[in-house]
């Protein structure tokens with residue numbers, strides 16, 4: 001199954017089906033009120049179907065385009081998981097308990113080198129939306145996989161940070177080269193360094209970005225491509241300064257229902273988190 005496709009030369013149009021990921025976060029009454037302010041059409045449709053926790057990521061991303069587009073951080077009408085409430089970047093901030101179900105993603109913690117992964121594994125990291133892999137693990141990605149960096153950078157140059165934040169980019173491996181891994185880029189902050197988004201906004205973008213990436217992964221699998229393990233670093237926890245448990249909690253709150261998985265695709269909900277020794 002491998003090696004059938006040319007490597008991605010830019011943003012992939014991988015999505016083939018409309019997926020309806022849910023979130024397992026238990027809504028407080030305040031949160032339900034917040035969810036009532038969902039703005040995009042599809043979101044309103046989901047509300048109408050009495051499922052305020054479900055919304056379509058692509059519609060969400062599309063709703064950010066155009067003149068009036070705002071980032072998740074600026075648009076208070078977007079749905080927000082209760083886990084995001086009053087987020088600070090201090091580890092003391094309580095992390096809500098999540099009622100997980102069999103369809104939830106599961107994060108499995110391991111110590112080791114994320115790059116030491118079987119071929120065609122997906123390595124996920126958090127990115128800014130201005131095209132820089134200048135520090136932290138992003139720099140390691142850039143040094144190992146310069147071609148993936150060029151694809152990511154070109155993707156950013158074609159768009160605007162406020163449109164990219166909350167989305168993802170899945171970069172296919174390049175068969176026959178040293179880069180045998182997919183790179184999963186989560187656009188969790190518009191910018192970096194002193195101009196990075198607030199911890200709250202970074203977390204707020206992480207959820208739709210992760211949903212978008214899962215959609216792209218499922219579409220890639222549905223197209224017949226061989227996809228290995230899904231590995232993630234402790235996203236947002238270094239230069240973005242958001243405690244890992246916050247991001248982990250969000251990821252584990254995401255549900256991928258059987259109806260979201262294309263026919264014939266075997267999808268593991270396990271995501272392996274790697275931290276160096």
Ligand SMILES: Nc1ncnc2c1ncn2[C@@H]1O[C@H](COP(=O)(O)OP(=O)(O)OC[C@H]2O[C@H](OP(=O)(O)O)[C@H](O)[C@@H]2O)[C@@H](O)[C@H]1O
Nearest residue numbers: 126128132134135136137138192234235236237238239240
């Ligand atoms: N070589 C390595 N091998 C293995 N694990 C490594 C590692 N180096 C760091 N880690 C760990 O990986 C986790 C994430 O920490 P990071 O600081 O990387 O990422 P982040 O998600 O907080 O922030 C994203 C922004 O960082 C970048 O740099 P620039 O803004 O471009 O300068 C991007 O471009 C974004 O903008 C932490 O657990 C680190 O201990």
